[in-house]
Amino acid sequence: MTSLSSTTTGLNNSSVGSVLALDALEFDASAVIATRYLNGVGLVLFLYDFCLTFEGEIRFVWPAKSSFARTAFLLNKYVVIIMLIATAYVMNDLTGPPLSDAICRGFFSFTPIIGLFSIALANVLVSLRVIDLWERATRIKLIMAAGILISFMMSTVFMAVALRRIIPFVFYNPDFRMCFPTTKPFELPFAWASSMFYEVLVLTCVCWNALDRPRSNNSQLTLSLHEDGLTFFAALTALRTFNLVLSIVAPPSLILVGSFFIWALTTLVLNRAILNILEASHRDRIRTRPRRSGKQTPSEADDDLEDFC
DSSP: OHHHHHHHHHHHHHHHHHHHHHHHHHHHHHHHHHHHHHHHHHHHHHHHHHHHHHHHHHHHTTTSOOOHHHHHHHHHHHHHHHHHHHHHHHHTOOSSOOOOHHHHHHHHHHHHHHHHHHHHHHHHHHHHHHHHHTTTOHHHHHHHHHHHHHHHHHHHHHHHHHHHHHGGGEEEETTTTEEEESOOOTTHHHHHHHHHHHHHHHHHHHHHHHHHOOOOSOOHHHHHHHHTHHHHHHHHHHHHHHHHHHHHHSOGGGTTTTHHHHHHHHHHHHHHHHHHHHHHHHHHHHHHSOOSSSSOOHHHHHHHHHHHO
16 A cells, blocks of 8 residues: 555656646747747848838948948947847757857857947947937036946946856757756846946936927927937837846746847837938938039038037
C-alpha cells in the first residue's frame, strides 16, 4: 500500500512538473511571437515612412551643405535602418544555420551601445528644435546641453552595469531559433528612466515656451514648431514610458518585446518632425522671397536647415 502511494505521488509530481514545463514552453512561445511580430511591425512602419518621406529628405536635406544637424539626421536615420534589419535577421533566423551563444551575446552587447548613441543624437536634434523655439536663447542652450550630458552619462553607467550582469545569461534557444536572456538586471529600468529625465526637461521647456511665446512673427515655421511640438514630445515620452514599464514588470523573455519597436517609432516621429520644420521654413521663404524657379537650390536648402540648427 505504501509502495502504491509512493508511486502515485511520484506520478502526480511528474504530471505537475510536465504541466509546469508545458506552461513555461507555451509562455516562451508567446513571448517569441510577441517579440518577433512587434519588432517586425516597427521595421515595416519605419520602412513605409522612409518611402513616404524620402522625397522630402532629397528636397530639403541632401542639397544642404554639410553641418552637424544634417550629419546627425542622416546618421541616426540610416544607422537605425541597418540595426532594425540586422535585428530582424537575428530575431527571425528560421532557415539559416543556428546561431552560437557568442553571436547572441555579441548582439546583446553591441546593439544597446548603438541604441544609446542613437538616443543621444535624437536628443541633440530635439534640443536644436527646443532652442529654435526659444530663438536660440543662451540660457536654453545651457539647459539643453546640461540635460543631454546628465541623461547620457546616467544612461551609459546604468546600461553598462546592466549589460555586465545580463550578457553571461544570454543564450541561443534552438527550439525557437532566437537569442534569449534568462535574467533581468534590476539596473535596466534605471537606464531607461535616465532618458526620461531629459524628456521631462524638454516637455517643461516646450510648455514654458507655449506660455512665454518669444517669437513675435506668425510664420509657418513658428506655427509648425508650436502646433505639433506638444504632440511630438508627448508621443516620444509615451513611447519611452512604455519601454520603461516593460523593463520593470516584464519577465526576462519579454524585455525585448518593445525595445526595437519603440526605437523604430521614436526615430520615425523625430524624422517626420524635422522634415515638417524644414518644409515650414521653406514655405516661409517662398512667401517672403519669391524664387526664380520651382526647384530648391542648395543655398535655399542651407537656409532651411539653418532655421532648424
